[in-house]
Amino acid sequence: xxxxxxxxxxxxxxxxxxxxxxxxxxxxxxxxxxxxxxxxxxxxxxxxxxxxxxxxxxxxxxxxxxxxxxxxxxxxxxxxxxxxxxxxxxxxxxxxxxxxxxxxxxxxxxxxxxxxxxxxxxxxxxxxxxxxxxxxxxxxxxxxxxxxxxxxxxxxxxxxxxxxxxxxxxxxxxxxxxxxxxxxxxxxxxxxxxxxxxxxxxxxxxxxxxxxxxxxxxxxxxxxxxxxxxxxxxxxxxxxxxxxxxxxxxxxxxxxxxxxxxxxxxxxxxxxxxxxxxxxxxxxxxxxxxxxxxxxxxxxxxxxxxxxxxxxxx
Numbered sequence: 415x416x417x418x419x420x421x422x423x424x425x426x427x428x429x430x431x432x433x434x435x436x437x438x439x440x441x442x443x444x445x446x447x448x449x450x451x452x453x454x455x456x457x458x459x460x461x462x463x464x465x466x467x468x469x470x471x472x473x474x475x476x477x478x479x480x481x482x483x484x485x486x487x488x489x490x491x492x493x494x495x496x497x498x499x500x501x502x503x504x505x506x507x508x509x510x511x512x513x514x515x516x517x518x519x520x521x522x523x524x525x526x527x528x529x530x531x532x533x534x535x536x537x538x539x540x541x542x543x544x545x546x547x548x549x550x551x552x553x554x555x556x557x558x559x560x561x562x563x564x565x566x567x568x569x570x571x572x573x574x575x576x577x578x579x580x581x582x583x584x585x586x587x588x589x590x591x592x593x594x595x596x597x598x599x600x601x602x603x604x605x606x607x608x609x610x611x612x613x614x615x616x617x618x619x620x621x622x623x624x625x626x627x628x629x630x631x632x633x634x635x636x637x638x639x640x641x642x643x644x645x646x647x648x649x650x651x652x653x654x655x656x657x658x659x660x661x662x663x664x665x666x667x668x669x670x671x672x673x674x675x676x677x678x679x680x681x682x683x684x685x686x687x688x689x690x691x692x693x694x695x696x697x698x699x700x701x702x703x704x705x706x707x708x709x710x711x712x713x714x715x716x717x718x719x720x721x722x723x724x725x726x727x728x
Contacts, residue, residue, distance in 0.1 A: 442501060442502050442505075445505075446488050449481075449484035449485050449488060450485050450488070452481050452482055452484065453482065454482055455478070455482045457526070459478075460482075460521070460526070460527055461521040462475075463475035463476075463479050464479065464519055464520075464521035464527070467479065467516070467517075468521070476516055479516045479519070479527060480509075480512055480513055483512055483516075483527060483528060483531055484509065484512070486512070486528060486531065486532070486535065487505055487508035487509050487511075487535055488505060488508075490508055490532065490535050490539065491504040491505045494539055494543060496566065497543050499542070499543060499546060503546075504539055504542065507538045507539050507541070507542040508535045508536075508538060510538050511531070511534040511537055511538030511539065512531050512534065512535055514534050514538070515527070515530055515533075515534035515535070516531070540559070540563060544559070557601050557605060558605070558609060560599055560601065561599060561601060561605060561606065561609040562613075564599060565606065565613065566613065568595055568598070569587065569610075572587070572591050572594075572595075586610065587606070587610055592606050592607060592610075658724060661727075662724050662727045663720075665723060665727050666719075666720040666721075666723035666724050666727070667720070669719060669720070669723045670716050670719060670720070673702070674712055674713075674715070674716035674719075675716075677698055677709060677712055677713050677716065678716050678717065678720070680692050680693040680698060681693060681713060694706075695707075695710055695713075
């Protein structure tokens, strides 16, 4: 009795304000329970709301059409739980497809919204799965997409038939089964074998994972990937930089007069015994009997000349 009163109360609230029934956030089970309590629309109500949306852009009517079909999205999304993606995300993507269907629905075509919306809901869920199921996309052409969403269930049916007939159940399709699947899906047998191979391959963690009992050693395929510095272009650039830093600089120094060469060498190339760097402007000025500013001017002119020589050498 209490349950009947609760359902009646929920239905009354849904009719008055359907948005108040569906919780905006929270537990997925609570959401599914709530949408299953929403009242279904009759044919007359569905057509009336659809015409109000089409002719008057009535968003409240659009909301009633969407909410009355949320249970359809939940039911369809359950068919795709085998791909390891969150059920809540599948429902969310399906809801996007439902809203697209409601926006494009024409009540004068003599088709119920539930039949029209199924295509849009599945299309959005398919796109979500293909975007997120694996890092490397496994279905890019129309034929591959058809195989992707049908091959797994067909393999399960074939295995069940083998088990019932007492035959050994194989993890891979036999030649006869490949031909049968290819004929049913209107694709080439080679495409069936390729998709089966790609679906059966497990994802591999690239990042190193600690070896059991040894925290100091890690293992992972990424350890064998080449470094950025091993890329051919980077190696050529590195070799060119090394050449400029050795032969190029030596060649540029040869273009300077003796005093300029010594100033640059003492300022930038020689290091004191204590590792504190080269001579200061004042020290060089005292040695040559000129001001520190004059040494700075000679150094600047020498560096400018060396840059030109390095550019020509490169």
